[in-house]
Amino acid sequence: SPIIEVSDLSKTYASGTPALKGVTLDIREGEILALLGPNGAGKTTFISILCGLVTPTGGQVRVGGHDLLRDYRAARSLIGLVPQEIALEFFESVINTVRFSRGLYGKAPDDAYLERVLRALSLWDKRDAKLRELSGGMKRRVLIAKALSHGPRILFLDEPTAGVDVNLRREMWEVVRGLKAEGVTIILTTHYLEEAEEMADRVGIIDKGRLLLVRDKADLMHEFGQ
Ligand code: ADP
Ligand code: ADP
DSSP, rough: OOOOHHHHHHEEOSSSSSEEEEEEEEEOOOOOHHHHHHHTHHHHHHHHHHSSSOSSSSSEEETTTTTTSSHHHHHHTEEEEOOOOOOOOOOSHHHHHHHOOOOOOOOOOHHHHHHHHHHHOOOGGTSSSBBGSSOOHHHHHHHHHHTTTTOOOOEEEETTTTTTOHHHHHHHHHHHHHHHHHTOOOEEEOOOOOOHHHSEEEEEEEETTTTEEEEEEEHHHHHTTT
């Protein structure tokens, strides 16, 4: 069964903006799903609802079988989020940053698990480095490590390569593929068609609050003659 089940999800903000209009979608365990759409399409709203940060106006979300609204803590423990805005303590070390993040989730210390996370992100050799000493790519890896610190099975990445150069974009693609190989289910948003094609197993196209279609990547490329 799907790891996330979304049915008829809608959100109208208090301002009156209808940001999502009846989105229904199953997310498969272990896949990389890219949500592709222009600015203002509703991608961040969708992710924010699935991570429990925004309350939907209508519809249902089940995460790992748990109703997100009724059984929030169980659902939330399965999820990690890499938000768009970056805020890091620049004078802290990599290892302390992820330890602290795990503590915020109320999880017991588990340095063996954190070592696995840092190794998967090629950050283990940098564990004692201060964040301010790291390259932009390494800083982004630390954000991912923070999001994985409590051991979630699902990782959301909101515009993971917005505003980065082409080399760093490719580096991030490799990092995300590596996480899939570790068994993490990944949902990312992007407004780059190329990024969706490169990284995802399935692509959902979202516009004006509606999920227009969801396709396996191969079918998408076939349909659009790429
Ligand atoms: P909710 O319905 O989830 O309570 P609100 O409409 O009350 O959301 O807005 C939440 C916050 O987002 C407010 O602080 C508001 O200023 C801000 N906000 C309002 N409009 C926008 C917008 N178009 N894009 C991003 N943030 C916005
Ligand atoms: P995307 O991530 O695809 O750019 P968003 O989910 O951020 O789209 O925004 C969808 C729509 O909802 C836009 O019209 C945006 O202005 C509006 N919106 C986003 N956040 C808020 C908010 N907190 N309050 C009111 N309107 C919002």
